[in-house]
Structure formats: C-alpha cells, structure tokens
Amino acid sequence: MSKLHVGYVRKAIEERFTGLIDMTDQARLSDEKQHQAFLSRGLAALAVQIEHPCSDRAAAVSVFDGQDDRGLDSIAVELRSVQPRICLVQAKWSDQGKGGFGEAEVHKMIQGLNLMLDRHFSKFNSRFQPFVPDIERAYEVGTPKITLVLALMRTAPISQDVRELLEEKVAELNQVEEMVEYKILDLRDFHRAILGDAAAPRIDAKVRLDGFVQESTPYKALYGTMTVPDLADLYGEHRRGLFARNIRDSLDLTDVNIKIRNTLLEQPEHFWYFSNGITMLCETIKPVGKAVPGKVGDFQLTGASVVNGAQTVSAIHRAYTADPDTAQYGRVMVRLISLEDCPPGFGDHVTTTTNTQNPIEERDFKSLDSGQVQLRDDFALLLHLSYVIKRGETTPEPEHGCSMAEAAEALAATSPNAQLAAVAKRDQNLAGLWEDETYQEIFGPAPSAFRVWRCVQLLREVRTQLQALRDGLLWRADAAAFYGDLLVTHIVFRRLNTRSIEDPEYDWAAELAKVPDLVRDTLAWSLTAIDEEYGKTSHIIAAVRNTERIERVVRAALRGLDSGRNAPALEDNYQVTAAETRGRQVNAVTTLIAKGRIPDGTVLEYRPYSKPERRDMTEWLAEDPKRSRATWSNDGGRYPLQWHADEEWYSPSGLAREMRRLASGVSSSVQGTLRWFVPGEGSLDELALAVRLEEGLDTGDESAGD
Known part of the structure; x- marks a missing residue:
C-alpha cells in the first residue's frame, strides 16, 4: 500500500473528527504540529471504532492523548457483553506510512495498564477521568478482557525485538489467567475501516475439503474437513474481511478463543473432535477439476464470508503463527453454503441462527x-x-x-x-x-x-x-x-x-x-x-x-x-484520611509560591481522589470541562487558584470543598493539594514535598493554609 492509501485515511480522519477531538492542549504548537497531533489522535479514535463500533463523537471523546496519558491514547469500555472488555489504544501517525513503535512505547503502555489495574486513576489526565466509573464497573462484574491496540500508520511489521518485549510483558500480566492481549492495526486495517461495507469486497478463494459431502436439496451446500494450515493461510490473506457478515467478528480474547488455541497447541489431533466447526456463506461454489464425494475436493468460492466460527478461525491463525510445527496437525469441520438459489434473506437468517444458540456448559x-x-x-x-x-x-x-x-x-x-x-x-x-x-x-x-x-x-x-x-x-x-x-x-x-x-x-x-x-x-x-x-x-x-x-x-x-x-x-497512601492528614503537614501553597515552582498562568487539573469522590463528581465534572480547570497565580497568596467555572479565586482545599458541595451536596474537609495537578508533573502535594526534600527542609506539622 502507498502514500495514496495514507491520504485516504487522512481525509477520513479530517472529515470525521475535525471539531470533535479536543485539541485545546496543543494550541501553542505550530499549525503543522497541531495537525500531526490531530491525525495521531484521529487514528486512535478510528482504532476505537474498529474495535468497538460507535459514533464519531463517541470515538473522539474516547481520546485522552496528551500529558499524563501514561502511554495510552484512547479507551473504550464494553459493559454489555457477558464479560466486560476494555480496549486501550496507543496510536502512531506517519505521513509516509512508517509509524514507529519501539521498546520505550511498550514500557509506557504497560506502565499505564499497571496503573489502571492498581486503581491509581488520579495519575491519568482529566480527559481519562470520565471513564473511571465504567472501568470500576468492569472490574466489579468480573475479570475484564483487556486489549492493547497498537494503531500504527504503517504496513511493515514491528521489529522482532519489540514484538518479543511486548509478548514478554503480556505474558507477565497473564501469569494467572489470560486477561490481556495485544493487537496491531495497520494501514490495511484503517483503509478497510474507512471504506466501510466496500472494505469487504467479494472474497474469492480456493479451498480444499477432505472427505467432503454435498447437499443439494433444498439448497446447495458442502461440508468436509480443512487443515489448520489452510485455514490459517485463508485468514492471513483476508484477515477480518473474512468475517464481513459475522455478527460478533472474532472476539479475539475470550475464554472460548483461548481454549481453542490451547487445544491446538496441546492436543492438535483432537481438535476436530472438540471443535463445533465453521460455517461459511458463499455467493457461488464451483468445483476445481474433478470432485468426487468422500474424497479430497478443491472448490472455488466467490463472495465467501465466515458467519459462524470466527473465533475458531482467529484462534487457529494465532496458534499456527505461534507454533506451526504442532498446530499443523489440527483439522476442523467446515460447512459451505451457497446462496445461488436461496430466497432473499436466507443468508442473514443463517447468520443469526448459527450465532444465537446457547452452548452447553459444564x-x-x-x-x-x-x-x-x-x-x-x-x-x-x-x-x-x-x-x-x-x-x-x-x-x-x-x-x-x-x-x-x-x-x-x-x-x-x-x-x-x-x-x-x-x-x-x-x-x-x-x-x-x-x-x-x-x-x-x-x-x-x-x-x-x-x-x-x-x-x-x-x-x-x-x-x-x-x-x-x-x-x-x-x-x-x-x-x-x-x-x-x-x-x-x-x-x-x-x-x-x-x-x-x-x-x-x-x-x-x-x-x-x-x-x-x-x-x-x-x-x-x-x-x-x-x-x-x-x-x-x-x-x-x-x-x-x-x-x-x-x-x-x-x-x-x-x-x-x-x-x-x-x-x-x-x-498513609493506602488510606484517604491518612493521606489527607499527611497533606496538611506541609503548607504546599506557601512552599510552592516561595520557590516559584509553578509559573504564573499554569492551568491545573482537578482529579477525584477517592472512590466516593469519583462516584459523586465524575459526571458533574464531565458536564463542563471548565469545572476541572483552574489557573495558578503566585500573587494570590492563600488563594492561588482562579477557577475557570466562575473566575473566582480559591485555595486548593477551599475550591475542592466547594466543588464537592456543588456536585453532590456533601460538605466535607478535604485536602485540595492532593487533587489539583500540574499536568505532566504531579499533584501540588507531590510538587511541594519534592521542593522541600530538595532543600532539605523539615516536613513536620505546619499550618495548612491551602
């Protein structure tokens, strides 16, 4: 693929997300750098749409790229499925189609995931905060399936060293159970995504069935056995386009998918017996050469699409890629249904019916x-x-x-x-x-x-x-x-x-x-x-x-x-009350102003600190971005914060109390320096302690004054 295809993706991003993606933090950059940042964020939004279909506006809101993104650029949380799914994206745009992704990006991405798993949510920026309640709900429902998506504007594979590091880090996270996977979306995937229905043109493929049987009444169909290498190659050539008509796509990381892969890698000779098989709809099915029922037959398919068994196909490809020497012995039952003489809507009925049968569980x-x-x-x-x-x-x-x-x-x-x-x-x-x-x-x-x-x-x-x-x-x-x-x-x-x-x-x-x-x-x-x-x-x-x-x-x-x-x-850092008390031991405002640690005009972010605050304030803060912003002044004395919501001046704690009251009616004493952050640097509490440690000052109890 060429720069021409990169241009198609660029145009789609500009048409879909201009005016929707928040770029206010990039205002000081040159127009060219701003646009490059916009394209990267647009790519992250597009990746979310590929993994979790949603509106352009929802995809744009999913982007939290910027300072304190912790190596992640966008997020989607799916709570409607039986098992919650969390998609985390890091995007790399390149006009030349050479979006880079190195070991440093791997470490940042994994560090961000670790912070999220440890519920260290205030380490993330304010655009991330609205997603915290859904993340917590996903945790509470059960172990979520987490997909790390590398959204790369490139066609070349990432280096072997980077892939090995990524797999090593994912394996560490999966020591107990397979909770995390990674996925790479490249130029081909984005090009297919922007084409929509046209991205899945008629897939023509030749397949080989062993021991095939043909049905002719009332409609033409064939079934027989395909080898794992043949199916892996079919997926490798056509990728997700092979699932164009499938309801659920391949649901890449599910317990079923994992069991399929494990069977192939541990007992490939048993795979045929354990698998429910694959169903494909085809516009036409034509034999290639002589095809004798009960023997091996080659068939030319047009308009082929896997409508049941997408998980099986995806898992076969992964297992074969991981260990071809073992997986090659696997075989699977495949059913081919021709739509040539079928009534209108019959294919859709097959798709729906084959995907809505409840499996028997132990x-x-x-x-x-x-x-x-x-x-x-x-x-x-x-x-x-x-x-x-x-x-x-x-x-x-x-x-x-x-x-x-x-x-x-x-x-x-x-x-x-x-x-x-x-x-x-x-x-x-x-x-x-x-x-x-x-x-x-x-x-x-x-x-x-x-x-x-x-x-x-x-x-x-x-x-x-x-x-x-x-x-x-x-x-x-x-x-x-x-x-x-x-x-x-x-x-x-x-x-x-x-x-x-x-x-x-x-x-x-x-x-x-x-x-x-x-x-x-x-x-x-x-x-x-x-x-x-x-x-x-x-x-x-x-x-x-x-x-x-x-x-x-x-x-x-x-x-x-x-x-x-x-x-x-x-x-102390495990308890809200102890952390509040610790925060009052140092007059953070006085320390920071005396040192001139924060330049005048710096815009600070408010981030909920405790679970009750997230419960009471997240939605309220999301209603108006001004509520999460305040400007710092070293001339403000005890009241260094000018709140963007009302342009009045407050102390960090006074403003935090007022915000909590307005959001929920709760009036409580809170330490504001734990909640107001200088993006990319830390909370006021962290910055003040760092200043005092640098100067060797006593951190004993003082009047809070902030």
Whole structure:
C-alpha cells in the first residue's frame, strides 16, 4: 500500500473528527504540529471504532492523548457483553506510512495498564477521568478482557525485538489467567475501516475439503474437513474481511478463543473432535477439476464470508503463527453454503441462527447431580428458602435463597484448601469449580443445606464489610478489598468457630457478629503479607488468583492474626484520611509560591481522589470541562487558584470543598493539594514535598493554609 492509501485515511480522519477531538492542549504548537497531533489522535479514535463500533463523537471523546496519558491514547469500555472488555489504544501517525513503535512505547503502555489495574486513576489526565466509573464497573462484574491496540500508520511489521518485549510483558500480566492481549492495526486495517461495507469486497478463494459431502436439496451446500494450515493461510490473506457478515467478528480474547488455541497447541489431533466447526456463506461454489464425494475436493468460492466460527478461525491463525510445527496437525469441520438459489434473506437468517444458540456448559451437567437436587429440596423443606440449580432460572432475592453458582463460590472460599478460593476467583463463570474433581471437593458426596447457606451468608457479609471499607481506601488497599473478597472470606472462616456449622440449632448469627472486626484485621494482615511476600509493585490480582501465592498469603495473614498483636496500620497512601492528614503537614501553597515552582498562568487539573469522590463528581465534572480547570497565580497568596467555572479565586482545599458541595451536596474537609495537578508533573502535594526534600527542609506539622 502507498502514500495514496495514507491520504485516504487522512481525509477520513479530517472529515470525521475535525471539531470533535479536543485539541485545546496543543494550541501553542505550530499549525503543522497541531495537525500531526490531530491525525495521531484521529487514528486512535478510528482504532476505537474498529474495535468497538460507535459514533464519531463517541470515538473522539474516547481520546485522552496528551500529558499524563501514561502511554495510552484512547479507551473504550464494553459493559454489555457477558464479560466486560476494555480496549486501550496507543496510536502512531506517519505521513509516509512508517509509524514507529519501539521498546520505550511498550514500557509506557504497560506502565499505564499497571496503573489502571492498581486503581491509581488520579495519575491519568482529566480527559481519562470520565471513564473511571465504567472501568470500576468492569472490574466489579468480573475479570475484564483487556486489549492493547497498537494503531500504527504503517504496513511493515514491528521489529522482532519489540514484538518479543511486548509478548514478554503480556505474558507477565497473564501469569494467572489470560486477561490481556495485544493487537496491531495497520494501514490495511484503517483503509478497510474507512471504506466501510466496500472494505469487504467479494472474497474469492480456493479451498480444499477432505472427505467432503454435498447437499443439494433444498439448497446447495458442502461440508468436509480443512487443515489448520489452510485455514490459517485463508485468514492471513483476508484477515477480518473474512468475517464481513459475522455478527460478533472474532472476539479475539475470550475464554472460548483461548481454549481453542490451547487445544491446538496441546492436543492438535483432537481438535476436530472438540471443535463445533465453521460455517461459511458463499455467493457461488464451483468445483476445481474433478470432485468426487468422500474424497479430497478443491472448490472455488466467490463472495465467501465466515458467519459462524470466527473465533475458531482467529484462534487457529494465532496458534499456527505461534507454533506451526504442532498446530499443523489440527483439522476442523467446515460447512459451505451457497446462496445461488436461496430466497432473499436466507443468508442473514443463517447468520443469526448459527450465532444465537446457547452452548452447553459444564455447570449445566452439574445441575443434574443428585446432590444438587437434594440441596434444592433441603433448602425448601429445612430452611424455607430457594436454591436455584439451573441456568436461566430466576435467582431469588438474597433474603430468599441463593443459586448453585453462589453456593459453589462460597464453599470454595470456605474450603480448608485455600487454592480453591484462587480457582474460583479466576473466572466470573466459575468454570474451574465445575470440573469433576474440584466440584467433588467443594460439595462433597452429601452437602448440608445448613452449611451451604451459612457459608453463603458469610461470603455476603464479608463482601458487605469490604465494600464499606473501600470508601476510605486507596490504590493497593482498595484493590485488595475488591479482589480479595474470597481470600478474606477464607481467612475469616478459619478464625470463626465452625465446628457446629451443620447443626440446625447453632447460633450462627453470633459468629457473623464477629465478621466486621475480623474483616478489617484480615485485610490489613493480608495486604501486609502481599507487600512483604511479593513487593509493593506486585499485582494484587495475582496474589488472590494464583494458587501458590494465595496459600503463602493465607499462612502469613493467619500467623499475624494468631499472634495476638494488633493488626498493622495501613500505610498513609493506602488510606484517604491518612493521606489527607499527611497533606496538611506541609503548607504546599506557601512552599510552592516561595520557590516559584509553578509559573504564573499554569492551568491545573482537578482529579477525584477517592472512590466516593469519583462516584459523586465524575459526571458533574464531565458536564463542563471548565469545572476541572483552574489557573495558578503566585500573587494570590492563600488563594492561588482562579477557577475557570466562575473566575473566582480559591485555595486548593477551599475550591475542592466547594466543588464537592456543588456536585453532590456533601460538605466535607478535604485536602485540595492532593487533587489539583500540574499536568505532566504531579499533584501540588507531590510538587511541594519534592521542593522541600530538595532543600532539605523539615516536613513536620505546619499550618495548612491551602
């Protein structure tokens, strides 16, 4: 492809996004540099549209490129799917079609993702902040599938060194489960995207079917077996254009996709038996040479499109690319349907029908287990509660019962085997718990309704207490309270008196009354154990989902609880109140003005600091960008900030209080220097502390005055 095609993409970006993408932070650049920055941001917006179809305006809003973008340029969060998806884009524009992407960009991108996973949201700029609530909701629904998209205006592949570094970093993030993938979109992808429907012209291809069978009534169709190398080559040549008529495209990172790849790389000879196969619609199907049913036949296809099995095709290509020597032995059943003599709309009906059948899951088989049926009856007869065992049935209100899935999760958390809590935490569908051996360990031969219900009650109470604590927690502590619910439940259960848990007359309410204090102490000991065992830069999510790590954390936390010592105090930067107090120890405004650290006229950004603030203020701030901006003056004394929303002068804390009041009606004392940021440099609190450390000044308690 040539500069001509680059020009087509440039024109599309200019037509779609001029006036929509925020370029106010680039106003001081020359016109040429501004336009180059606009094209790069437009490319990031276009990448979002490719991955998550949306309007031009929504795509433009997704761009947060600029200072404090942390190596990421745009974002899309999908909450409507069964498993949340987060798309993070870094874009590189080039008029010559040679957009560069090196090792430095890899490190920046991964650093940004790590900050996001650790909930260090205030490290990102104000254009990123409106997406934080959706990110948090994605975390709360379950483990999101995260796609790192390299949007590069180039056709040449990235260097092998960069690819290896990227794969190494992604592998580190996927130590517990395959949560993160990367994808490269190049000039070909963007050119196809701007052409829209015309980007998927009729795909003509020759395919070979082994042992094919032909159907002629009422419509022409063929089915047979294709080899993995042939399918991988077909995808490699036509890429996503092969899925033009498919409803879901290839959904690149899903549990199904991962299992397909793993089967090909571990048991390629079994792939034909385990795969549901692929369905392709074709305008015409013509034999090439002599084609004898039951033998090998070559066929020329026109207007071909995979309408079911896009995940299979995509996974085959990835597996074959990763290890062709192993994957080459795989085969898959392929069905070809000719639309030559079909009535209008028949192809669309095939596409819709083949993509809306619900697959049978392992959990569905467990609902037939006699032990589950007995539990359902015992819940009704002994507890007067509902116990739902089939998918699709209405889950009862919490006070009226629970589902088999919730029971399995609670029993995994309270099992003597801490590893089961990690297994349960890995997958929102609890897939690992339904495997025969694990299922038997969790429920046993004859599960007691009293034990099951009381374990469910405990898990619910632990989660309630952790949720209450989270409003006062920051960063790793907040992540530990969120991700560590099953870990904390496991430890709390082991500290309770559970010997009579199956006794109908047992006073379980008295044990549950101990939970609030135990949860608080357990969280503190667990976080301390994670920090000491794996370091303060380790991912909390790995500690609670890795079977080896969770056992070590449990042992360390139990030693602390059993020692009789008070629970360790959380670090100041893990707690809202402690951070506020620390912020008042240094008169940041006086320090910064005396040093002249911030030039007059610098525009500062407000970023919500705690979970309650994000909940109360994010939407309000997004309604008017002026609300997040203030201009600094060294002549303002105690009131150095001129708020863009009303042009009045405030202290950082006074303005933060007023903003919170206007947004939510809440009037509270807050430390504004933790919330007002100089883009690209840090918060006022961080800048003031750095100044005092440079000068060797005492950082003891002073009058706040800010």
